[in-house]
Structure formats: structure tokens, C-alpha cells
Amino acid sequence: MRQAGRYMAEYRELRARVSFLDLCKRPELATEVTVTAAERLGVDAAILFADILLILEPMGFGLEFTKGEGPVIHNPIRTTADVDGIRPFEDPAPLAFVYQAVRSIRSALRSDLPLIGFAGAPFTLACYAIEGGSSRHYEKAKAFMYHDPGAWDALMRRFVDATATYLNAQAAAGAQALQIFDSWVGSLSPTDYRRFVQPHMARLFAQLDPTVPTIHFGTDTGSLLELQCEAGGTVIGLDWRVDLRSARQRLGEGRAVQGNLDPVVLLSNQAEIESQAQRILDEAGGRPGHIFNLGHGILPTTPVENVLSLVDFVHNASLRRTH
């Protein structure tokens, strides 16, 4: 999950001077916020500062991050012809600033701290591209999918190819793991996931550098875990709506999982945070293959000291278990 963000004073200070998109596009600034966050929090891996929507610009979408409203796509997809008009992303060069950030972060980070690169998953990118921004029900995206499965398929294929190119370029630049954010996929029924998303995700994972571990992330995916697992991913992300123990049973011993603390718990107090973190560690059962993490992004109102004490608590509890 994004580590640098509005909950950190260092980040807010930088953002007072630079727009969000500029921050993503200037490798020296992306490096600064990535490294500062990872070092300050004391986490076991750093995640690149970037945005899943960056890839939309070189594909021909007009992208803007507006204050308060979040991302806006000025020319959303509405017709089959719009799909044909999307520019392929065969040459990864237009996002060179991202790979440059990866290289620069990698060389600035402590050598034993792995760096995670990431991208949005095709379904989540398609939701943004069709809705034109965030959405509550994804009704335009789903209606498009139901109305014209052929155009949907073509759209997903373009996003799959683009995302594979983008992620492999991040890996080539030094990213040691790749996280694929399918943040909105939990809005689909299992049947629709199987029909409209799963084959595309399988094709995406098949195109990625096989030497780099992948994290297959989603939220609201309680009924989709087995299907996501079939599609691919070294690690499957779990939000807080699922019981970690039963999720691991469903996915089998061979599959690692990541999660599953509710980010809102970080707005509570020390005792509550520790008790919920301990429950997750207990449910993980001390077996390898569980990466402690939040179930979704950190909220802007989160007190940074609560994050620090959570990281400490999880480290100490894990140490107690291994010694």
C-alpha cells in the first residue's frame, strides 16, 4: 500500500509546493517521498511512489488530479470506436520517469530493503477509463461490459499488454516485487469475474518476468479469492472483510497472502491497534507466507505515530514467535 501520503507532515510539506502529478513525474521527488516514508516507518519493504493512472496519459487519456474530487479523465471511453482510438503502450519510454525513480530509489534505499513496483489491474483501469473518475457503483463500466463484450475484451487486452510492458520495465529498472492493484474488482459477482476479468488477469501474469514475485491485490474479494488465485500472483491480497485463517485454508498452503488490517483501526488507540494486529498474527498461525499489511490504503487522517507503533508491535510479536 502507498506508504507516503497526506498523513505524513513531510509529504504534506512537499505537496504544498508541488502538484500530485508533478510529484509522480519528478524522479528526485518520488525518490524523496518513497525513501523518507519507508525509513521513517521502519517497514520491511518500500513501495514506489506513483499512481496507477499514470499509464493512461501515454495511452491517450487526458488525466487530471483535481482538489477534493480525485482523478478526472477528460475523454472517457463511451463507444467501441473510443476503444479503437486508445494508443498501445508497446514502447515503455513515455513513463521513463517511473523507471528512473525506481533506479534512484533502489540506489538510495538501504540495500536489504526490497523495493516494490506496481500498476493498476486492467479491470480497475477500465473502470476509471470508462467512468471518467472514481465511482460508487461502476455502472457505466459494467454496463459497457454487458452491452458490448467484444469491445470490453479489446479494451482489457490493450490494458493487459500495456500493464505487462510497464511492469516488466519497472522490474528491469530494479523493482524486486510487483504489486497489481485490482482495487475495484470486488464490485463484480464471481460469475462476472470469471467471464470478464479472470482470463485477462491470467494473460497478464503470464506476460510478467517470471523471476519477480507478484502481489495480486483487491478489496471486497471474499468470494473471488480462488478465482484470483487461479489467475496468478505469488501473493494474494486480503482486505479485512475476510477471516485470514479461512482465506489461507481456501487458497492452500502454497500461496502466500498479504493483509488484513482494516485501515480505520489506525484511527483508534494503542490497545485496539495491538489487539487487532495480534489477532491477525494469531490467525496467520506463525506459518510462513503471511505479509502483515493493511487491507487497503492508509487514510489521510491517520496519526503517523499509530503507524509507527503498529510496525513496532508487529516486528516485536514476530520476533517473539521466531525466537
Place this chain on the structure above:
Amino acid sequence: MRQAGRYMAEYRELRARVSFLDLCKRPELATEVTVTAAERLGVDAAILFADILLILEPMGFGLEFTKGEGPVIHNPIRTTADVDGIRPFEDPAPLAFVYQAVRSIRSALRSDLPLIGFAGAPFTLACYAIEGGSSRHYEKAKAFMYHDPGAWDALMRRFVDATATYLNAQAAAGAQALQIFDSWVGSLSPTDYRRFVQPHMARLFAQLDPTVPTIHFGTDTGSLLELQCEAGGTVIGLDWRVDLRSARQRLGEGRAVQGNLDPVVLLSNQAEIESQAQRILDEAGGRPGHIFNLGHGILPTTPVENVLSLVDFVHNASLRRTH
């Protein structure tokens, strides 16, 4: 699910002259929209036109439905003292207009068409009361719950008692089934549901007129179904994120279910609607105890003819099965 709404021309015409709250508060108008919708759609039960937030006004909350923004509560709960200041709803009289609507709808409806009354569940009411309106992450409500479990408990008790009084008054006025909308409960982890919600829901169901069947509704509840079932409800609502067949297996033969079509499917075409409806009927397996329904509210952009053809299709398919 609400049957009358912005997707119907008759409703939009009335709403051009009357505010949403006025429509709820004038029994003759609530009767008109309820009966018109049920008769026009040809469904097998009518549901009262009202709003889950109506109960907040007599409990001391300033409620307004703003254009575009949805419900706003002008004096949301922020402190323990605010909880103490909530007026109990021991005398159901302040919502007499609802019971009057129930009586009037009952006498206007075809005698073989049952009328469903409803209320918001305590958790969902508490979310609105604390957030002050709709919310994406329910972070104020959850933070309140984590920070002060005692005040949370007191708040939930007040809502349980008020809701029981309100629902029993609807039943006494002639409602033949009662639906409890826990629309936002799926934002909780199973552990938090068990701790902060389940005992209150159990107490609510225990206080309801035992001769009236109840529908326990939620969305995003794939991991909560067994826990909701333990709390109570003749029928358990399922959204589209769960597989109907496996949900029925989990809940056992004795428990009826309702659902589980994605409301967005109604924005597609005849073929897609029929194929998704048929799949749900197949998954229900022709056994009694499944009420066909949407998994959540109908969207304002839904073409009314798609709803009509869905109702016809389900009726014909069910008839083919029984004969």
C-alpha cells in the same frame, strides 16, 4: 428493495412537485407511489415507500435530503454526551404518518399482494448518525466504535429499542413482513461484526413481533452470512458478490434467502438480463426458500422496461419449473 424511484416517470412527475421528505410524510402520496410501483412492475410483494433515516428526526437529529448530496444530518454524534442526548423512541406516535401510510397502502393494494414494512438496522443508522451523511470508509463511525465501546454500546441499544418499537408499530398497522436494512454492515470485519453488531441485532430480532416474517438485509456480507443468520431473520439478503448456491449451503436448508442480481445488470439488454436471471434461478435449484430480488437498490438510470421484462422472465421461468 425500494420499488418506486427516480427511474419511473410517474415518480419523477410527483417529485417535481413535492420534496422527498414530504413524499415520505404524506400518507396519500406514499400510498400512491407504493401502489403505482407495485402494480406497474407486477411484483409479488409491495414495499412501503419511506426512508430508513425517518426515525432519526423524532430521536433529535436534524435531517435534510439535499439535492445531489443525499441525506445530511445537521447535528451528528461526535461525543459520548451526544449519545446521552438522543431522545428515546418509546412512543411510536411521532412516525404516525408511516403507520397511516401502511394502513392506506394495505387497503389500496390487491388483497393477495403482501406489504413489506422496513427500517434501517442499528449499525447503518449509527453510521449515518455519526458520519452526518453517506460515507466511503465509515471512518468516523468505526473510530467512534473503537475509541469508546461503551458509548457505542449505548448508542446501539438506543437504536435497537427505537427500531423494534418502530417495526412493531408497522406490523400492527398491517405490514405483513419486515425488512431490516443493514446496508453498510459489510464494511466491517467478521471479528468487528461479532463484537460490535451481532449482539445488538440478536436483541432487535428478539424484540420483534414473532408472528411477522423478517428479512435481514445487507450488502458486502459474503463473510458475515453465518453471523447474520445467528442474529436472526426469517430471510437473509444476499448481494451479487456471493454465489447463491454456496451461500445457501452455508446457511442451511432451513433458512430462506433473497437476492442476488447485480442492479447494474438492469442497465444492459434483454439477453444479458435473462441469462443472469436464469443463472440465479438455476443456482437456487428450484427449491423453496429463494425470493428473487436485486442485491441492492435499483439505480436511477435503470430503464423501467428492463425491470418489467425481468419480472416477466422470472415469473415465467418459475412457472415452468413448478408445472
